[in-house]
Amino acid sequence: MSTAAETTGGDIEPWEEVTPDAARRLLVAAVEAFAERGYHATTTRDIAGRAGMSPAALYIHYKTKEELLHRISRIGHERALGILRTAAEGEGSATERLADAVSSFVRWHAGRRTTARVVQYELDALGPDARAEIVALRRRVDAEVRGIIEDGVASGEFDVLDVQGTTLAVLSLCIDVARWFNIEGPRTPDEVGALYADLVLRMVGAKDAGAARK
Amino acid sequence: MSTAAETTGGDIEPWEEVTPDAARRLLVAAVEAFAERGYHATTTRDIAGRAGMSPAALYIHYKTKEELLHRISRIGHERALGILRTAAEGEGSATERLADAVSSFVRWHAGRRTTARVVQYELDALGPDARAEIVALRRRVDAEVRGIIEDGVASGEFDVLDVQGTTLAVLSLCIDVARWFNIEGPRTPDEVGALYADLVLRMVGAKDAGAARK
């Protein structure tokens, strides 16, 4: 595989943009708690406790518990979109770019599983406005993947009957990694990424799947 | 497609086994509420209200709110397992049986989306004992699909490097349908089932995919 992140985790911690330090610690604590128990089952006291602070400290940096989820969700989606865009804009054939996109997207969902879980499964806990903003980001995620698949169909590399349906299935497959992946399981994020890139190339009927496995 | 359910919904309502009538109405109300808002965000008052009863009525038929989830989860998993087993034990080649299994499993996840959502995504809300029982059922689900894939590899119909990993991916793809499927969207459960059966046959490198599309 190519481009960015080679390591197992996939990426640098993306929370460095959150300041000040106390706000970041609270946000990281919230990600862990939301991922473990879900948004609704997590209490503000639990989040503050994990960050080593009193319950009231949370409200100095965030207006509500929902604002925390919103910030996490937006940053996470931007990160995911960035990963796909890097792959989509890369050089190489559609086959290579799709393999790259899937393997890095999957590596992120496996390696940063706690973040990905919150990002992908807690969307419904947001209010209408925040939800609409995140849904717009998701449509751009969909468009990136669909773009690569359309390129491959146009160039004759892929054989796909239902482009939108296949796009949906490919994204769905990658996203669900966040549900089942277990750090202590038998597979590393890199291995799952490689397996999934191969499976997706089969799904789109890529003629020359072997070439993308550098 | 073959075997059971031809209609859009996929199956008869599986709750007929729950008696008495009031207990069933409560259970159906709970499925709807859990699917819409999640287990933790659903209140016992909401469940009772949907069933047209007072909050206290719930506790005549169920010991706790968790027992409701447990009953829903067990019945739902048994239903899902039954669908896969019917397909796995059918006659015909591994290719045909895999296509049948995937299309009926997907039809269930799309058509009975509310039930499937609760079954697939609220597992973590169960206590350790109930959770262990459900996890055992899931292993049997996994074994059914793996069995078909192993048959296809043995007979030379399929070309699969990592049988366990591919099994996981196939199940993951089907299960995630419950997350994104929308009854009011452009696709019927039957259409998604057919699309997914085709995609899965490609994933396992089925030599004669066309033959399974009757």
Place this chain on the structure above:
DNA sequence: GCCGAGGGTGAGCGGGCGCTTAGGGCGCTC
């Protein structure tokens, strides 16, 4: 040495939660 601002705390508010209890109505049995 004093001051103000900003990050932090302890205590606690109003409210909604899961669940319990005392009792009421209705239909069956004889």
Place this chain on the structure above:
DNA sequence: GAGCGCCCTAAGCGCCCGCTCACCCTCGGC
């Protein structure tokens, strides 16, 4: 038609939730 058992309700208990408020400590500027 008295007695009994089964469903169900009204009321409410104790608890913990998200969030607020009054106050404190620390630190840079002068």
